Amino acid sequence: MEHIGKIIDCTIRDGGLINNWDFSVEFVQDLYDGLSAAGVEYMEIGYKNSPKLLNATEPNPWRFLDDNFLKEILPEKKFTKLSALVDIGRVDPDDILPREQSPLDMIRVACYIREVDKGLELVQMFHDLGYETSLNIMALSSVPENQLIEAFKLVKESPVDVVYIVDSFGSLDPADVEHQVKKFKEMIPNKQLGIHTHNNMQLAFANTLTAMRNGVTFLDSSVYGMGRAAGNCNTELLVTHIQKPSYELKPVLGVIEKHMLEMRQKWEWGYIIPYMISGTINEHPRVAMAYRASEDRDQYVNFYDKVTSPEASLAPESN
Amino acid sequence: MEHIGKIIDCTIRDGGLINNWDFSVEFVQDLYDGLSAAGVEYMEIGYKNSPKLLNATEPNPWRFLDDNFLKEILPEKKFTKLSALVDIGRVDPDDILPREQSPLDMIRVACYIREVDKGLELVQMFHDLGYETSLNIMALSSVPENQLIEAFKLVKESPVDVVYIVDSFGSLDPADVEHQVKKFKEMIPNKQLGIHTHNNMQLAFANTLTAMRNGVTFLDSSVYGMGRAAGNCNTELLVTHIQKPSYELKPVLGVIEKHMLEMRQKWEWGYIIPYMISGTINEHPRVAMAYRASEDRDQYVNFYDKVTSPEASLAPESN
Incomplete structure (x- = not known):
């Protein structure tokens, strides 16, 4: 069943948390081309939060994604779909075009367990506008089971496509992941599942493989692991290890060689x-x-x- | 069952493969003290091959371990036992003292599948001299099953204490490890099993955990992962993650802080x-x-x- 997994590359979105999204347009374009050539299904190109609601004083194109800007820098959509993440309370509905007018295909909503109701309101809005949607429940390792049960009653009734297990603290091991996935599958059998890992204990890739082998279909990763603190599961490892004929390692190696080594010199992430x-x-x-x-x-x-x-x-x- | 695992720290032996065993006596002493304070059961302090048989032109105390030298630099044995590795055809029996006259407690024999007969001859000699013994079958990922079956007929009858699964190329994933461990347990139920991993795909720690959860009791690792090429499973990860009250992380952190960062600047290992x-x-x-x-x-x-x-x-x- 390994072939049904889909990769969402989060290099720009999660990596931006360590360099304040200081990515050149050239890098983002190269990454998009590389991921498309590698057969990676999605690229999360940033946050679609509102600069107004965050009182932003400076422009930050990958933190405050703008549809016109995206069309300009990626005039031609290739294989890879585009996704954006939003946070509760930071989205201005007026910023969101219907999907057919936007380069974005998927909008993902990050929330803590106590805000699941608010998260699902946003999901409903994005769904109604035509987007694929996910709900990413953060800090899962600290969520008491009874809160999860309550939250999942709402999740089950919502139109959300994918529900994520997010190991925000990088504290889960493969046995923990297997346990969580089984719990999620029991409680929300009508939803696809996703996994977002952090590499604090060098388990991000192993945890992602474990999730996949237990039926999780949306796999988050970043090229060369670039993400907050210890970083994420490495896109290159998923592409080379998952048995799917459409995946190609070489284009990801090209991105690493051209950009990531230099970026790793400037910004810090990984096993530290x-x-x-x-x-x-x-x-x-x-x-x-x-x-x-x-x-x-x-x-x-x-x-x-x-x-x-x-x-x-x-x-x-x-x- | 997690508490029955034992850690063999291979920092000096496997790490020496990348710096030609250029370790100061102070470092080896600090490492020994740190591992003892951390509750790590064994330290592999080098190779006990023969300088004559290898035509060595320069002294190399950790490659050609000498019992008198070891007694001098570690006058007091603490918690951690000492082990040494030998290669087929490189051991001079005259170099090996009976265990009660040696600081070494365990001698491990590395061999390829085609040399298992020769490996077991050495094991027999070390066993008769009173040492704990292991047979470390290298390059396991390339061994055809029929050769393994033949070899294990000999292994079963030998006095060897521990048989190792050695992922020399760092090419196994947790599902592979689980499969190998089950095969080994079926074929040699009278032997304890060990695992030696390499971190090429960031799976060394996960593979070691998987082995442990499937009944493997001897777990190889290195501090900060220092070992050939991608390095090994990290000792600090095992010490902090395995539920065993005698393990303490802090002494290993002390060794990393004092020595390993500087060594990592000088010599290269890890996810590359x-x-x-x-x-x-x-x-x-x-x-x-x-x-x-x-x-x-x-x-x-x-x-x-x-x-x-x-x-x-x-x-x-x-x-």
């Missing part, structure tokens, strides 16, 4: 000890990211003491 | 595209290692063409 630690203790990587930006960045023992001390868990922030 | 490619096509990493040492090191598309062209498979070398 503070991210490994935050994954292990099932915490948001924000504390580790701040630590990596400080002078103490390589003081791993000190970081471990800091985040595992009894006081650490008293931090007022929720996730 | 040519190694990913050689893992994917199930080839020995030697061609990729030579490529990384050349000026073309980052020409990934060119490397891919080279190793996947029809001529590539006509190379005269066996593994």
Whole structure:
């Protein structure tokens, strides 16, 4: 059943979380061409949040996607479909064209478990405008089962196409993923499932394979793993490993060779000890990211003491 | 059943394959102390091959382990036992003291499938001298099943304690590992099993977890993954993830912080595209290692063409 998986490359969207979407138009064009040649089914080209609602003072084309701009830089749609992510409370309905007038094919809604109702309202709107839709429930590793059961009553009745298991903290291992997938399949048998992993414990690819073998059909990844903190499952690994005749590794290698090595010099992501630690203790990587930006960045023992001390868990922030 | 696994840290032995065992005594001492404090059961401190048989012109204490030297640098044995690896045809029996006179506790024999008979002769000798023993069958991903069946008839009758599944090329995924472990358990039910992984496809840790969950009890790893080419399963990931109250992450973090970052600047190992490619096509990493040492090191598309062209498979070398 391996051939039914579909890859959504999130390099621009999730990678933008570490470089404030500082991607050149040339890179995005090369990536789109490379993914199309590689047979990757979707490219998430950024966020479609509203600059007004976020009080943005500077333009940021991949954070605030604009349909006309997209048409300009990608005048010709190729094999790969385009998707965008939105956050609850940050979408201006006036920004959203009907699908037939937009280069976008899919709009995905990220939400925490407590906002599933709001997330499904947005899904309904995008669905009615003709888009494929997904609901991406973040921080799944911290969601109590009873909240999931309640949320899924709403999900089941909604028109959403795909429901995602999002391992925001990179804390799940393959046994955990298998367990979650089985639970999701039981509770929402009428929905396709997706998986979005983070590589804190070097398990992003293995977790994605495990999900696929258990019936998950939408697989998120990034070229060379570029994504927040430890990054994501690597697109090149999925393309070369999944048995699907239409996948080609070489175009992805071309993108890595031309762009990613230089980008990895400028921006940091991947298996880095503070991210490994935050994954292990099932915490948001924000504390580790701040630590990596400080002078103490390589003081791993000190970081471990800091985040595992009894006081650490008293931090007022929720996730 | 997770608690019955034992870790064998191979940082010195496998890591030495990338820096010609250029490890300071201080580093080896710090590593030994760190692994002992972390509760790691074994440290493979090098090869016990014969300098004479290898025509060595220079001393290399971790490649040609000497019992007196070991007693000098580690005057006090702590928690962690010591192991050494030997190769077929490179061992001088006169170099091997009885176990009670040696700091070594275990001697492991690496061999290809065609040399299993010779490997078991060595095992018998080490066993008779009082050592724990293992047989590490390399390049398992290329071994035809009938050869394995023949070899295991001999293995079953030998006194060897542990038989290893060695993913020399880093080409196995968790489903492959599960399949191999089940086969090994069926064929040699009277032996403990071990797993030695390489990280070409970012699957070393996941493969090791899969092996453990299927009953494998000896788990090879290296601190910060330091090992040939893509490196090994990371010791720090096993120590933090396996549910065993005696494991402590902090001492391993201390070793990484003090030594490994600097070593990683000097020597290269880890997830690097040519190694990913050689893992994917199930080839020995030697061609990729030579490529990384050349000026073309980052020409990934060119490397891919080279190793996947029809001529590539006509190379005269066996593994």
